[in-house]
Amino acid sequence: MKINEGDFVLISASAEKKWLVKIEKNKEFHTHKGSILLKDLIGLDFGSSIVNNKGATFFLWKPIPADYIDSISHSTQIIYQTDIAQIIFSVGICSGKRVIEAGTGSGSLTSALARYVKPDGRVYSYDIKEEHQKVARKNIEKLELADFVDFKVRDAAKGFDEEDVDAIILDLPTPWEIIDSAYKSLMGGGILLVFVPTYTQVDQAIEKMVKSNFYQIEAFEVIRRDLTTKIGAIRPVTRMVGFTAFFVVGRKGIPVKK
Ligand SMILES: C[S@@+](CC[C@H](N)C(=O)[O-])C[C@H]1O[C@@H](n2cnc3c(N)ncnc32)[C@H](O)[C@@H]1O
Structure with missing residues (x-):
């Protein structure tokens, strides 16, 4: 080519x-x-x-998609390749899907989501801080993905405009405040993924997800351990990223009406 x-x-x-x-x-x-x-x-x-x-x-x-992440300018902490790969697979992102994310941050995850949902899908990206979204918009424009993303400056706890979306991803400090809004905007069986760095946040997110009729709940982290590639001396590298954040994933269930 x-x-x-x-x-x-x-x-x-x-x-x-x-x-x-x-x-x-x-x-x-x-x-x-x-x-x-x-x-x-x-x-x-x-x-x-x-x-x-x-x-x-x-x-x-x-x-390849992973190469574009290194060119993202940061105004916030961002999600990197290993976790993005897991998110794409865990929430089932592919061409044509409609997905909400909050917060946008610097747009690292936004760029990957847009790359996979295009040309017919859409990313709806919410952030409470306009200055963060400005940086994200620039990143997305530079990567020529702006046609697939709607940016909205809003506290996600106040709800999302979209209905029947396939998936919602929350990368912000208080996801439990947004889980009711997420339930309303997801289609039946839609996937909610919460990305948080502490056990306390995982605990609060799971408690709220259970109360709000999310099922099939899984919680885990993903650790990548690189090897040196010097032939004859291949072994794990001595320095590595030991931790990024935890994942909590669940599916919107519709209980039988009594
Ligand atoms: C860690 S950053 C997200 C990084 C992003 N996933 C990326 O890969 O670039 C968290 C973002 O959540 C936003 N945020 C915090 N609370 C929020 C809320 N209630 N509603 C919407 N956005 C919120 C912050 O302004 C910040 O930009």
Whole structure:
């Protein structure tokens, strides 16, 4: 597959040094190993390599969803690749789904949700703080996903505008205050996922979910342990992210009317 003007390309100088770059023919991209004229990449195959003016080699990769997360500018704590992957699978996100998230934060999760629900699905993203959503909007526009997201500045405890959505994801400090609104906006059988960093929050979220007719409740965390990739010396790395947050997932049930 050839690189065209307007494509995003992941340019790598090594396993660690890589940059997500949009190909604009009048631009030059500067690195610690010299610069690259972006027009020179047009027409090359993804996966090919180039040597620049300083003799440095760069590979040109077609970005996968995980690569875009590294280019998110932060104004808040964000959700990273390992947890995002779990969220996508746990709530069943795929093309055509309608999903609410609160809060938007910097839009890291928003960008992944939008990438998977497009072209016919939609993300409705709520945040109580306008300044956070401003950063998120910029991130989403930069990644050309704005056509698939509605941003709303609101306290999620005051309710959501949408009905019959497939899934709701809450990444904010007091999810139990929002669980009644979530129940109203979900379709029967829709999935609620709460992402919180402490056991007390997990406890409060589960208690409220049980009272509000959510069923099939699971709570867990996801830990990724990387290995070194030096042949002959492969072993777990000595430093790792030991903890991010807990997941609580449940399904909206409709009890028999008595
Ligand atoms: C940790 S950040 C979310 C990060 C986001 N998931 C990401 O990946 O970029 C939490 C956000 O929740 C918002 N928030 C807190 N309480 C809220 C509420 N009651 N309603 C809506 N948003 C809320 C905060 O303003 C903040 O932006």
